Each structure stands twice: as structure tokens, then as C-alpha cells.
Amino acid sequence: MKTILFLFSFGFWALGAAPKKPNIVLIMADDMGYSDIGCYGSEIRTPVLDELARNGLRYTQFYNTSRCCPTRAALISGLYSHQTGMGLMEGDRGWPGYRGSINKRCVTLAEALKGAGYKNYMSGKWHLTRHKNPNGDRSAWPMQRGFDRFYGTITGAGSFYDPATLCRGNTYITPENDPGYHPESFYYTDAIND
Template sequence: MSSRNYTRRDFIKAMGLGATALAVPGCTGSPQLRARNYRRPNIVLIMADDMGYSDIGCYGGEINTPNLNGLAANGLRFTQFYNTARCCPTRASLMTGLYQHQAGVGHMMDDKGYDSYRGDLSNNCVTIAEVLKQAGYSTYMSGKWHVTKHIKPEGPKHNWPRQRGYDRFYGTITGAGSFYDPTTLCRGNTYVTPENDPEYQPETYYYTDAISDNATRYVREHCEGSAAKPFFMYVAYTAAHWPMHALEKDITKYKGKYDEGYACYRERRLKRLRKMGLVSKDWAMSEQPGDWESVKHKEWESRCMEVYAAMVDNMDQGIGRIVAELKKQGIFDNTLILFLQDNGGCAEGMGRGENINDKWRSGVKDRKPMGKDELQPHIWPPMKTRDGRPVLGGPSV
């Protein structure tokens, strides 16, 4: 992959030249004729969740991400791109173009008593979907919302995607949860259950695939019914946020790959990043907390890394399906695709306690199976599966 360093000033200049070049073909004649010959681009904005800088292949990672690598090879890779340290503030800034405090989401989804920390997207701002919709774009979203504290099915829903500019929405209102049975899963403004949505059957369901499939459907159905209009589509994956949930077919690809531990992969990634020109050769490796030889549950840690890689791999497969649909519909060359992460890799350490399952088992008082029209209320244990079993995790499982 070729590499060239750009400053932000270079990028702005290049974008300006690009816009000029787009206007050149067929620019003779009246302004009305020029306007008819100019097609506004579609925009696909893709966000990953809690993923590290060097995880994907085009940033030095060993995880199999051929679709993202292909987009990067024919696009621009940023090295000085800034987001925030938490899920919600990044999403609030991304949706509004404001600093997160101006958007009312200075931290997470709890009201701290100040306008900058309401835990709810401010009504004094507009979202990118609202602006583009007014400009004639169709607007679609598939995935994680996480910019409102109001998550109950009865509402209020003034800050849900459909009320903030999106024509169609499939995804979760809250920020995390099971990939097999996610809480706050909605289609439009309606909570999804196995009863009201035949596509949602927890025995076979996987949220990352559902995000990708609904995004692909939006592209296809837009071209079938609204081809004359440009569209904006926000695809917000929950991969690779905890819990570590992946499909066995994807995990199998990485079986045994991480048995060597963390240190060797850190060194290999840094070497590749330097070779790609994405980090300075003068930058030293940061100190590693702990030592692999002293890790108590090596097999479990290795499994966690395998599952994490599988989650990212599956997301890349889904992005490949979206790109394939854009090409099938003949609109790929007129579509701007952006890929970013909401923050860096997760350091929260969820589910690592030695005796967590004792607490989780005792926390599930009702072991009755859930009904087909019953909502999954929890994002984290103590919680139960649809057939009434406690959800367990950690190194003792």
C-alpha cells in the first residue's frame, strides 16, 4: 500500500480541488444545465466501537480486514484524527459538528445538573441528518445511537433517531449489550421482539450482521424507490465493544493465533506502522502493563483475543457487503465512505473478576423462560438468556 503524508492544510486544499474537478465535466452553458449535470454524492459514515488504532490491517494490525484495507488503499488514512475518550461524547460531536459539551453530552448518559452534562442531545443543535434531509438527502441509520438517556419503549422519544432527522432506523438506543439478544433494539420507533420481527430470533441472531444487512437493504431499497435523490447513511457498529461475542465460524480463523501473548503483537504492529509511515520512527513503544508470563489465565486471555479479532473480522465482512451493494447499484464511484472509531481500545476490564459468576447467578431470581414478546431489559449481568439461564462470563467459564 502506497503512503504519503498530508497535513490538514494539504487535505483541505485537496478537497477544494476535488470539488472543483467534480464541477468541470459538462460545465458549459447555463447554470441550470451545470446543476443538472452535477450529481451530489451519497455519504456512508461508518463507526466502529472501542477498537484500537492498530487493530485493522491498513493500520498495521493482523486481523483480517480486506474490505477496509481496500477502501484505505484507494482513499486517505488519517493519522492525526481526534475523537473523545468515551462513546457518547464522540457520537454527540459527530452528529452535530459541535464540541460534546455544546451538544449537552460532556460525559455519559446521566444528568449531572449542568447543561453541558445533561446526558441527552441538546435541542439547541441540529444533527447532520436533519441538515442533509433539508438539503434533499434521504437519511438512514443502522446501529448504535447512544446520545439520549431516554431509552424506555414508552419514551419520551424526542431524541431518538427518527425524531432527529433519520427517515429509517434500525438499531439500539443504548450503548451496549448482548450481540445475540440486544436491549433497546428498535426498528423505527418500535422496540423489536421475536414476536413482532421475524428477522429477530435470538437463537440465530447476531447484531453485527443485522447492522450490516439492514444497511445493505437501505442501499438497495433506496435505489429501487428513490434513485434520483442522494442519501446519507450512518452505520454505527457495536463491534468491538464488550461483551466479547462472536460467531464460531469467525473465531475459528484465529484459533491459537494469540497464544504467544501480547508483547510480540505489539512489536509487530509497531514495526508495520513505522513501515507504512503512519507513526514516526522516533516513537518508542509505550510500557506494557503487566507481563504475559505472569498472567494467571493465559488460555482465557488468548480466547478473548481470538473472539475480539473475530468481532472485527465480522464487521469488515459486513462493510464488504455494503460496498458490494453500492457497486451492484452502480453508485460506488459517487459515494463518499468514511470509517472511524468512537474512541480507542477499551480499558474497562468488564467481566474479569474471579468470582463474578457467584454474584451473577444469585442475581437472577426468576429462571423462567422469557416470552417471545418480552424485552431484554439488561445490558450486563445479572441477566438471563431467553430460555431462563443466567448469563455467565469471566475466566472460570
């Protein structure tokens, strides 16, 4: 069985040993231009990403929007963002394409890969739902959309030292419920990469 890690800062990391199925690493990074990575012509050195690109597939024709939520929705589903319910950001505008959460009608990449025997892990910013209450509707949270494990934030930008919606699985991480979590020594980017 294959293993996939989703790093949403964004991305997927696949870990596994089955030789017949490829490992999959899908990385989405907010606010990065097409040529900001060495393998696409940047003067900035990115040796680890360049090595991944050299030994895998590089996609060059994904276009969507300048906003992070619709881009994430399109990338994770293969659909036009309005078809997923994420036509803009996570607010509910009352129209089908603007519900603010990835809808149940679209299949996520993680759901499709699970059917092919993959284990799916995600780390980073999810930002595909308006539902932030862990005791409320979680139908558009990562664990309900095909991921076996999740470590990251449900919402978008916030503090890198004490993120408001930091979760492990479906549980918010706080100093009270996770003795290993110490905001004074925590840094989000480091945590989602470890």
C-alpha cells in the same frame, strides 16, 4: 435523491444514483485504535475498509474522548461533546453539558444532509439519549434527529443475542411484535450489517 445509511457500530452507508452528490459512508467503531485498519498502517488486513478509504476521503484529525457517547455526539454534530449535552455518558447530571441526551440546539449530520436532499439510514448503536422508553420522550432518538430509517439499539452495550433496546424505527423489536425476530438465532453484529 441520495441515500445514506448510518452504521453505528457505528457508521453511515450511502446508497443512491445521483451523480452530482457524493455517496457518504461514515463509520464509527467503538474500541478501535487509529492504526487498527489497514489503510492507517495496521498489519491486520481490512480489504473492504481499505477500498472504501482508497476511493474516498480519509479523516485524520478527529479527537474527542475515550468514552463512546461523547465521541458519537461530537462526530454526529461536529460540536464539542459538552455543547451537545453529552459531556459524559447518558445519565443526567443536571448541568447543560451533562444532560445525557443530544440536545435540540445542535444539528446532526443527518439533519443537515436531509436539507441537501439526502435520505438517511442508520444501523447500529445510537447511544445518544438517556430516554429509553418508546412511549416517552423520543426527541433524541435517530428518527427524530434526521434519519428516515433506523435499525439498531437505542442504548449502549448489552447482549448481542437479545439486545434490550433493539428497534426498527421507533418500535422496539421483540418476539411478540416481530415474528421474524428469534433471539436464539439472532446475532447483533450480523443483523446490523445485513
